[in-house]
Amino acid sequence: MPESSSDSTAWILALDDRLRAAVGERELIHLIEVPTLLEVPLCPYYCRHILVWNDAVLPAMDLAAWLHGQPSQRSRTLAGVFGYQMRRGAKPEYGALLLAGIPARARVTDESACGLPKKPRNWRSAAISCFKQGSDLIPVLDLAHIFAGGLPQIPPQFG
Numbered sequence: 001m002p003e004s005s006s007d008s009t010a011w012i013l014a015l016d017d018r019l020r021a022a023v024g025e026r027e028l029i030h031l032i033e034v035p036t037l038l039e040v041p042l043c044p045y046y047c048r049h050i051l052v053w054n055d056a057v058l059p060a061m062d063l064a065a066w067l068h069g070q071p072s073q074r075s076r077t078l079a080g081v082f083g084y085q086m087r088r089g090a091k092p093e094y095g096a097l098l099l100a101g102i103p104a105r106a107r108v109t110d111e112s113a114c115g116l117p118k119k120p121r122n123w124r125s126a127a128i129s130c131f132k133q134g135s136d137l138i139p140v141l142d143l144a145h146i147f148a149g150g151l152p153q154i155p156p157q158f159g
Helices: 063-068 143-147
Strands: 009-014 021-024 029-031 049-053 057-062 078-083 094-097 104-109 127-133 138-142
Touching: 009 094, 009 138, 029 049, 029 094, 049 094, 057 143, 063 094, 078 104, 094 143, 104 127
Parallel strands: 021 138, 057 094
Antiparallel strands: 009 021, 009 104, 029 078, 049 057, 078 094, 127 138
């Protein structure tokens, strides 16, 4: 079926076993199974690793940890490398998100647009829009904002 002007293709990302988010079809550049993550001291709990990809050092963000306000425990780690632009026409930049599963493609229409989920409450800082897939609300990530340091520092909630 041909894509209409109101259809788009997205990648649905499993941020952890509960949280899902999406990015545009062309924003997911590479998927790394069992990435080698290097820890960076004194960094926030949600962005304490880097990985080397194509001779570039990329921040590897655990967006699920940031959204929950606490470090994540992962039984399996994948890393997605994502491309974004700070402004239209700018050279692409790259960052990595830690994922809990292999991304799935989805067709998105204008009619599926909806408001952001109420929980976790931090979605408004990380997403630019949202769509409904079945009964699930899927926020669309603002990668430029996320990787350019636009997320507010959320103190960890231990205990």
